[in-house]
């Protein structure tokens with residue numbers, strides 16, 4: 001869903017906003033809303049009526065403006081409610097013509113600074129949709145807002161979601177006469193971080209949360225970005241598109257078939273070990289760069305930085321797990337976009353994010369050179385960044401005990417944020433809350449071949465919101481789900497089981513059958 005916005009090669013800001021693509025209560029009494037649906041069902045409030053009710057009203061500290069947005073080919077008619085919480089936290093609430101009685105908060109992306117776009121499926125399903133710009137306006141690739149405005153930094157880090165929710169709940173209640181019966185949050189990338197932040201810090205705010213590709217370990221992954229940028233900047237480290245294609249093909253040749261089918265997706269990453277992938281076989285004779293058929297020692301050092309854990313001092317959460325080699329490094333939304341910049345690493349997402357983070361958050365010097373910055377050098381700066389942005393707390397028992405449900409999803413070929421970091425968080429979480437609690441209230445899905453928040457060689461679309469809603473409202477816990485891949489016209493071209501981690505979709509259909517390979521029923525979720 002949100003994933004479509006993150007298509008590769010769109011402006012980096014959008015992508016990260018995809019560091020989203022992507023794509024995210026209260027109030028009253030501090031516990032989840034217990035309103036019954038009967039009130040909502042008996043209330044006939046269409047978009048025009050909602051807009052008329054709210055126009056010019058001051059609710060929760062914000063003066064509201066409204067506009068009825070007509071239906072178009074993808075979006076139903078809704079009332080757009082806009083407001084600002086002083087000094088600069090802009091939010092939007094989209095009230096559908098036919099409210100389903102529930103609220104959906106969509107998280108942001110990157111360093112935010114712009115309103116999250118309409119997320120279509122929730123509106124179609126009748127959710128009241130809530131978004132914000134996270135408390136400042138600007139480029140989603142820039143942390144400049146944080147330099148001279150520590151309150152804006154706090155809003156971005158953790159404050160904007162509960163703050164907006166407080167007003168949003170009052171606003172939705174004013175529009176429909178009853179509060180939402182259920183409230184959900186979904187976000188990807190930074191929005192996934194916001195999702196886990198809400199689970200950890202505001203355990204009663206949402207009934208259900210979807211954290212996709214969460215950038216929860218801000219200090220750790222930004223530090224990993226910094227380390228790999230230095231490897232790319234080292235003499236001979238530049239990684240051209242041709243070198244990336246060489247690496248990707250080498251990995252596919254070694255690992256694609258280990259899941260039972262050669263389909264361009266390494267669906268069993270556990271079997272694609274470093275020994276099996278054997279990247280050192282690509283080393284140029286002598287170690288110096290001799291062309292596009294091999295990798296120099298400097299380029300192999302880039303791959304090593306990329307695939308190994310980055311661990312920093314000061315906290316056991318200042319870390320980022322190494323990335324898997326997936327054979328999809330050459331995807332347009334892959335290594336070139338996020339890491340190498342196809343030979344110009346300063347154009348890659350990871351370089352840009354760590355650079356702006358060094359300048360405006362860590363060194364607090366717009367002239368700082370991130371390639372000369374030592375991540376561990378200023379511990380207090382790391383603590384500050386972590387206090388603002390890290391959502392690494394593994395103990396989420398308060399959320400679970402309040403009845404909350406959490407679905408975590410990550411693309412298996414995400415080259416922005418490591419799927420292995422997300423897996424590590426879920427393992428730590430399970431250790432902390434106990435296996436029984438984790439099984440009863442949390443789920444982890446890894447989508448093979450899927451890029452950051454969406455796109456890529458693998459099927460990237462799954463209706464996680466409906467799965468969450470069924471879980472919350474009917475107690476139907478999600479098991480194996482289905483992922484779809486769509487073509488440019490929106491037609492489904494392939495389906496694949498979306499297996500619960502650590503299972504993967506193993507091909508069990510007939511051999512050499514191209515049609516069978518495209519349908520989920522030809523696969524079985526298997527343990528690695």
Ligand SMILES: [Ca+2]
Pocket residue numbers: 255256257258259260261262263264265266267
């Ligand atoms: Ca395969």
